[in-house]
Amino acid sequence: MLSERRLQVLRAIVQDYVGTEEPVGSKALTERHNLGVSPATVRNDMAALEDEGYIAQPHTSAGRIPTDKGYRLFVDKLAGVKPMSPPERRAIQNFLEGAVDLDDVVARTVRLLAQLTRQVAVVQYPSLTRSTVRHVELLSLAPARVMLVLITDTGRVEQRLVDCPAPFGEASLADLRARLNSRVAGRRFTDVPQLVEDLPEAFEVEDRGTVSTVLSTLLETLVEENEERLMIGGTANLTRFGHDFPLTIRPVLEALEEQVVLLKLLGEAKDPGVTVRIGHENAHEGLNSTSVVSVGYGSGGEAVAKLGVVGPTRMDYPGTMGAVRAVARYVGQILAES
Amino acid sequence: MLSERRLQVLRAIVQDYVGTEEPVGSKALTERHNLGVSPATVRNDMAALEDEGYIAQPHTSAGRIPTDKGYRLFVDKLAGVKPMSPPERRAIQNFLEGAVDLDDVVARTVRLLAQLTRQVAVVQYPSLTRSTVRHVELLSLAPARVMLVLITDTGRVEQRLVDCPAPFGEASLADLRARLNSRVAGRRFTDVPQLVEDLPEAFEVEDRGTVSTVLSTLLETLVEENEERLMIGGTANLTRFGHDFPLTIRPVLEALEEQVVLLKLLGEAKDPGVTVRIGHENAHEGLNSTSVVSVGYGSGGEAVAKLGVVGPTRMDYPGTMGAVRAVARYVGQILAES
DNA sequence: TCTGGCACTCGCACGCGCAGAGTGCCAGGC
DNA sequence: GCCTGGCACTCTGCGCGTGCGAGTGCCAGA
Numbered sequence: 001m002l003s004e005r006r007l008q009v010l011r012a013i014v015q016d017y018v019g020t021e022e023p024v025g026s027k028a029l030t031e032r033h034n035l036g037v038s039p040a041t042v043r044n045d046m047a048a049l050e051d052e053g054y055i056a057q058p059h060t061s062a063g064r065i066p067t068d069k070g071y072r073l074f075v076d077k078l079a080g081v082k083p084m085s086p087p088e089r090r091a092i093q094n095f096l097e098g099a100v101d102l103d104d105v106v107a108r109t110v111r112l113l114a115q116l117t118r119q120v121a122v123v124q125y126p127s128l129t130r131s132t133v134r135h136v137e138l139l140s141l142a143p144a145r146v147m148l149v150l151i152t153d154t155g156r157v158e159q160r161l162v163d164c165p166a167p168f169g170e171a172s173l174a175d176l177r178a179r180l181n182s183r184v185a186g187r188r189f190t191d192v193p194q195l196v197e198d199l200p201e202a203f204e205v206e207d208r209g210t211v212s213t214v215l216s217t218l219l220e221t222l223v224e225e226n227e228e229r230l231m232i233g234g235t236a237n238l239t240r241f242g243h244d245f246p247l248t249i250r251p252v253l254e255a256l257e258e259q260v261v262l263l264k265l266l267g268e269a270k271d272p273g274v275t276v277r278i279g280h281e282n283a284h285e286g287l288n289s290t291s292v293v294s295v296g297y298g299s300g301g302e303a304v305a306k307l308g309v310v311g312p313t314r315m316d317y318p319g320t321m322g323a324v325r326a327v328a329r330y331v332g333q334i335l336a337e338s
Numbered sequence: 339m340l341s342e343r344r345l346q347v348l349r350a351i352v353q354d355y356v357g358t359e360e361p362v363g364s365k366a367l368t369e370r371h372n373l374g375v376s377p378a379t380v381r382n383d384m385a386a387l388e389d390e391g392y393i394a395q396p397h398t399s400a401g402r403i404p405t406d407k408g409y410r411l412f413v414d415k416l417a418g419v420k421p422m423s424p425p426e427r428r429a430i431q432n433f434l435e436g437a438v439d440l441d442d443v444v445a446r447t448v449r450l451l452a453q454l455t456r457q458v459a460v461v462q463y464p465s466l467t468r469s470t471v472r473h474v475e476l477l478s479l480a481p482a483r484v485m486l487v488l489i490t491d492t493g494r495v496e497q498r499l500v501d502c503p504a505p506f507g508e509a510s511l512a513d514l515r516a517r518l519n520s521r522v523a524g525r526r527f528t529d530v531p532q533l534v535e536d537l538p539e540a541f542e543v544e545d546r547g548t549v550s551t552v553l554s555t556l557l558e559t560l561v562e563e564n565e566e567r568l569m570i571g572g573t574a575n576l577t578r579f580g581h582d583f584p585l586t587i588r589p590v591l592e593a594l595e596e597q598v599v600l601l602k603l604l605g606e607a608k609d610p611g612v613t614v615r616i617g618h619e620n621a622h623e624g625l626n627s628t629s630v631v632s633v634g635y636g637s638g639g640e641a642v643a644k645l646g647v648v649g650p651t652r653m654d655y656p657g658t659m660g661a662v663r664a665v666a667r668y669v670g671q672i673l674a675e676s
Numbered sequence: 677t678c679t680g681g682c683a684c685t686c687g688c689a690c691g692c693g694c695a696g697a698g699t700g701c702c703a704g705g706c
Numbered sequence: 707g708c709c710t711g712g713c714a715c716t717c718t719g720c721g722c723g724t725g726c727g728a729g730t731g732c733c734a735g736a
Contacts, residue, residue, distance in 0.1 A: 023698090025697065025698050025699085026698075026699080027697085027698075028697095028698095037709070037710085038709070038710050038711075039698095039710095039711095040700095040709075040710055040711070040712090041708085041709055041710070043698090043699065043700075043701095044700095044708095044709090046699090047699090047700075057698090057699085059717070059718070060698090060699075060716060060717055060718090061697070061698045061699055061715085061716050061717045061718075062697080062698070062699095062717075062718070063697085063698070063699095101497075101498065134479070135477055135485075137475055137477070137487070139473055139475070139489070141472070147473075147489065149475065149487060149489070149495060151477070151485065151487070151497065157487060157495050157496075157497040158495070159489065159495045160439070233595060234595070235573060235591050235594075235595065236588055236591035236592040236595060238591070239587060239588040239591065249577060250574055250577040253573050253574035253576070253577065254574040256573075257571055257572070257573065257574060361729090363728065363729050363730085364729075364730080365728085365729080366728095375678070375679085376678070376679055376680075377679095377680095377729095378678075378679055378680070378681090378731095379677085379678055379679070381729085381730065381731075382677095382678090382731095384730090385730090385731075395729090395730090397686070397687065398685060398686055398687085398729090398730080399684085399685050399686050399687075399728070399729045399730055400686080400687075400728080400729070400730095401728085401729070
């Protein structure tokens with residue numbers, strides 16, 4: 001177990017390194033933080049911290065920098081979440097309230113997060129897993145062609161073209177529309193399959209094929225919608241990564257383009273609060289020198305999606321966590337209102 | 339006017355520089371291209387080309403590199419568009435045909451372009467300016483709340499919530515839906531405003547306010563939709579920019595995030611064929627060291643949107659132009675089929 | 677008009693040495 | 707037992723000078 005002072009030393013190292021981006025030595029530490037002890041003492045503590053794997057030296061006789069393990073301890077034990085100031089909160093709220101539709105909400109959220117944290121922001125579109133169906137619309141485009149429009153309670157709209165195995169009359173279509181909506185409107189996505197299971201039986205034999213086709217398209221759409229979309233922004237902030245960033249930045253850009261990777265990344269965060277994954281804690285190796293700060297957000301009590309930022313492990317964790325948490329909270333409010 | 343050989347020298351310089359990324363000297367030129375003359379002669383030609391501003395030396399006694407003006411001449415006079423090989427064409431077609439919906443078409447196109455050109459790809463969503471309305475759907479969500487869903491012939495769906503000034507009955511709603519569709523279905527966006535102008539007059543006085551509100555929301559949506567969306571990809575290719583790229587890459591990333599900038603960029607290309615804007619020809623100064631190769635694409639004869647790539651001025655123009663043109667052609671085909 | 681030759685100019689890589697920062701360790705003091 | 711000041715040591719980074727090589731411009735001759 002580390003003594004109280006050693007923890008303070010670690011905290012000071014993290015703070016200084018995040019600020020200066022340069023390895024920090026014992027002397028500088030005692031000057032900038034009044035720890036009440038001499039550099040020599042700090043040196044001993046640093047040696048101990050290094051033995052434990054919390055800090056490391058890039059090369060002999062340079063200062064120390066925190067390791068992933070060091071950051072982990074810092075985040076877990078040594079630093080809280082820095083709350084946003086009231087003016088910042090107001091700015092966030094104002095900015096988000098200007099949004100005109102869901103796309104705009106997401107777009108604004110991305111910009112906001114990127115600006116506040118000066119890092120790369122990632123925002124997942126509100127998930128439909130927990131969403132409910134608001135309305136299903138069926139439009140006849142041709143005798144054997146139907147357009148299916150799904151509207152969810154989060155305001156998303158998805159459409160699919162359905163080629164019917166047989167011509168389908170307007171009357172049958174209206175019938176299907178009515179039956180379908182009476183069963184699924186207001187219900188959860190996950191409940192829909194069993195709710196419509198026996199629906200084809202209510203129709204004439206010659207229409208059953210078409211009804212089945214429409215239904216299976218609907219189910220596909222529901223599933224597909226769960227493959228979330230997301231939006232990223234603030235990639236220009238990657239240039240602040242470090243001096244050697246040509247090598248670092250490349251895999252990060254590649255990872256950011258793989259939506260699957262990002263979704264998995266956000267998905268891994270299970271905590272109700274802000275989750276931080278540091279360096280090698282990230283499964284994707286392109287992101288081994290980055291940290292991901294993420295949190296769920298949602299209109300009600302339930303989180304319907306996640307958002308977060310990706311930045312260098314050397315980041316201001318308390319500030320970033322505060323910004324991410326605040327933005328998530330206000331986005332949730334906006335979604336609840338609309 | 340430059341002699342034939344000097345043009346050949348310029349062409350050789352561009353090709354070598356694009357290949358090696360290093361300033362090219364007179365000796366190397368004569369070795370790699372059999373120009374039939376000695377280095378000394380080439381030197382004279384190079385001096386002339388430099389006087390005319392087609393090439394420059396980064397510093398005294400280094401080789402020459404092409405200037406923007408040199409690339410311009412190269413693109414206009416010295417190089418054609420390199421057609422894709424049949425296997426490449428087949429690969430493009432196969433890849434695009436796997437798309438399930440419009441979003442997927444655009445997403446695949448971006449990936450394809452980025453891969454083929456190894457540069458940053460930008461694809462604009464098919465424009466609605468020339469699109470027509472397929473259907474307008476109105477759904478009653480609450481007594482004084484209507485959801486408006488617009489479906490276009492390109493398969494896009496947009497929805498808006500409308501808060502009505504007064505409660506609006508189901509019957510009136512159905513009436514409005516019918517009248518609206520009979521007027522605007524199949525019509526061009528640009529024609530819609532005058533087509534619905536006198537529509538409120540057909541309704542009872544107490545409903546007119548609501549009808550007007552719905553209509554103006556519809557018109558807003560049409561206009562807003564013309565603020566095109568776009569998708570970008572392949573940003574990881576920016577890392578191949580050059581050795582000094584920290585400074586170069588930053589403004590490019592920033593420009594890429596400003597959709598407005600990109601749209602303007604693509605919009606500037608007026609030619610029916612492939613357009614190339616080189617270095618300082620780009621209005622946005624963050625893109626002064628990049629070239630933009632773009633082309634319109636569309637389902638019919640008309641171009642409904644643009645796509646292109648952004649890369650270093652030192653790029654393989656013939657190959658890039660060929661890839662951009664081929665992708666545009668096949669995307670057009672795919673759109674026409676669906 | 678082209679060519680070979682020649683002198684010239686720089687940028688760049690290399691080697692060297694120095695200063696500075698930082699460390700580890702040790703002996704002494706509270 | 708823990709903290710402190712001192713000291714020797716080890717690196718890295720930087721500035722400087724040098725030599726090399728690539729590339730040029732110019733000129734006289736074919």
